[in-house]
Amino acid sequence: xxxxxxxxxxxxxxxxxxxxxxxxxxxxxxxxxxxxxxxxxxxxxxxxxxxxxxxxxxxxxxxxxxxxxxxxxxxxxxxxxxxxxxxxxxxxxxxxxxxxxxxxxxxxxxxxxxxxxxxxxxxxxxxxxxxxxxxxxxxxxxxxxxxxxxxxxxxxxxxxxxxxxxxxxxxxxxxxxxxxxxxxxxxxxxxxxxxxxxxxxxxxxxxxxxxxxxxxxxxxxxxxxxxxxxxxxxxxxxxxxxxxxxxxxxxxxxxxxxxxxxxxxxxxxxxxxxxxxxxxxxxxxxxxxxxxxxxxxxxxxxxxxxxxxxxxxxxxxxxxxxxxxxxxxxxxxxxxxxxxxxxxxxxxxxxxxxxxxxxxxxxxxxxxxxxxxxxxxxxxxxxxxxxxxxxxxxxxxxxxxxxxxxxxxxxxxxxxxxxxxxxxxxxxxxxxxxxxxxxxxxxxxxxxxxxxxxxxxxxxxxxxxxxxxxxxxxxxxxxx
Numbered sequence: 001x002x003x004x005x006x007x008x009x010x011x012x013x014x015x016x017x018x019x020x021x022x023x024x025x026x027x028x029x030x031x032x033x034x035x036x037x038x039x040x041x042x043x044x045x046x047x048x049x050x051x052x053x054x055x056x057x058x059x060x061x062x063x064x065x066x067x068x069x070x071x072x073x074x075x076x077x078x079x080x081x082x083x084x085x086x087x088x089x090x091x092x093x094x095x096x097x098x099x100x101x102x103x104x105x106x107x108x109x110x111x112x113x114x115x116x117x118x119x120x121x122x123x124x125x126x127x128x129x130x131x132x133x134x135x136x137x138x139x140x141x142x143x144x145x146x147x148x149x150x151x152x153x154x155x156x157x158x159x160x161x162x163x164x165x166x167x168x169x170x171x172x173x174x175x176x177x178x179x180x181x182x183x184x185x186x187x188x189x190x191x192x193x194x195x196x197x198x199x200x201x202x203x204x205x206x207x208x209x210x211x212x213x214x215x216x217x218x219x220x221x222x223x224x225x226x227x228x229x230x231x232x233x234x235x236x237x238x239x240x241x242x243x244x245x246x247x248x249x250x251x252x253x254x255x256x257x258x259x260x261x262x263x264x265x266x267x268x269x270x271x272x273x274x275x276x277x278x279x280x281x282x283x284x285x286x287x288x289x290x291x292x293x294x295x296x297x298x299x300x301x302x303x304x305x306x307x308x309x310x311x312x313x314x315x316x317x318x319x320x321x322x323x324x325x326x327x328x329x330x331x332x333x334x335x336x337x338x339x340x341x342x343x344x345x346x347x348x349x350x351x352x353x354x355x356x357x358x359x360x361x362x363x364x365x366x367x368x369x370x371x372x373x374x375x376x377x378x379x380x381x382x383x384x385x386x387x388x389x390x391x392x393x394x395x396x397x398x399x400x401x402x403x404x405x406x407x408x409x410x411x412x413x414x415x416x417x418x419x420x421x422x423x424x425x426x427x428x429x430x431x432x433x434x435x436x437x438x439x440x441x442x443x444x445x446x447x448x449x450x451x452x453x454x455x456x457x458x459x460x461x462x463x464x465x466x467x468x469x470x471x472x473x474x475x476x477x478x479x480x
Contacts, residue, residue: 002067004066009023016049021046027046041084041088047069069092077430079431085468115149118145119133122145156253158384158385160250168197168215172212173208174208176208184212222290226318230278231314234383238358238383243310244284257277274317276315283332304318374396437469456470
């Protein structure tokens with residue numbers, strides 16, 4: 001622990017009590033690594049504020065002592081975005097104690113939630129008011145609102161409702177100098193210059209710490225239907241999507257047959273939705289909210305009939321009950337854990353134009369396997385918005401640590417080059433974190449990178465906000 005860190009910790013404890021600082025290594029240990037187990041950091045303490053004013057005071061002290069801070073919520077980052085540096089130079093600042101839903105307005109169809117509110121808790125609160133927050137993902141039981149805002153999270157409902165950016169009506173945040181930005185009024189018109197709310201969305205805690213968000217709610221689902229479809233290729237899956245896409249279709253997820261096999265092996269008592277095997281599968285959800293909306297079962301029945309008539313669908317079923325619909329979604333939500341359990345792999349959260357995605361999935365997988373013998377490549381995810389998780393698994397029997405060190409970087413460069421050649425992005429919904437920082441520097445458009453660096457330098461000249469993430473600058477704590 002450095003003298004500056006000691007002084008900062010002592011000042012925080014003096015102002016807000018001993019409970020505001022956690023220094024027990026055993027308590028801190030689970031928060032020093034990422035969800036995938038790829039990144040491991042060190043930190044002498046975790047600061048745990050209860051209010052926005054406490055966060056502001058802590059950040060002001062950190063700026064005074066030039067001690068970097070790493071904000072954390074549920075620590076579910078897929079790119080090491082909430083893991084502290086390995087040298088112990090930064091302190092963790094956990095927002096999990098800030099877990100209040102300050103307001104939930106039925107007439108305004110909005111909720112103001114603090115950064116530490118767990119996504120599932122917001123879902124439950126909105127449901128109690130006859131509304132819903134239309135963003136969900138597999139980590140909804142641990143992911144927090146602050147982290148979802150900071151990473152511009154996506155999930156399985158982007159097709160209809162957009163990413164977190166589209167659902168943020170206003171933000172409250174603490175900027176790197178300790179000042180409090182209050183944009184929670186959620187004005188429909190505000191032309192006072194740059195949109196700071198949207199600047200902070202997706203900034204990964206590098207420009208400040210989000211402490212609360214006003215979020216858009218929509219009417220609760222009156223009814224839904226979920227279908228599982230077996231088909232031959234991503235190309236026919238896109239044909240099906242184009243033919244049936246409309247206001248009732250909320251989710252359209254694609255996965256290869258081999259990924260379903262891994263999920264079935266990884267989830268106890270899980271059952272395959274269809275008899276026989278199929279090269280590819282699609283999960284479709286249709287919903288009805290208003291009384292005038294079409295019955296979602298009729299929507300899906302008509303869609304499947306059309307797909308069968310045109311020869312796109314080999315087999316399909318519609319969940320006969322809510323329990324069966326949930327079972328279908330459990331298979332989709334279990335994909336990430338199943339892929340992780342299958343052994344060492346490099347994961348790429350990429351997006352290309354929707355029309356280009358079917359060809360990308362097939363052709364890039366074939367090219368990767370030819371260039372790197374023994375690997376196996378496949379993708380799954382959100383076909384409807386052009387975002388898939390493209391994984392390349394290591395050859396059988398390799399030493400995982402050696403493969404990650406020697407082979408994985410070259411594979412990632414190969415995949416990202418293919419993405420850029422297709423006019424796509426190397427980060428669609430997980431962010432850059434530390435995993436993709438070097439790759440962003442390598443393939444990112446120069447004008448975009450220059451603007452990102454300029455904004456970072458202007459707002460955080462000391463480099464104390466989540467060092468080592470998103471963009472490379474001078475060493476944290478030094479003038480730039």
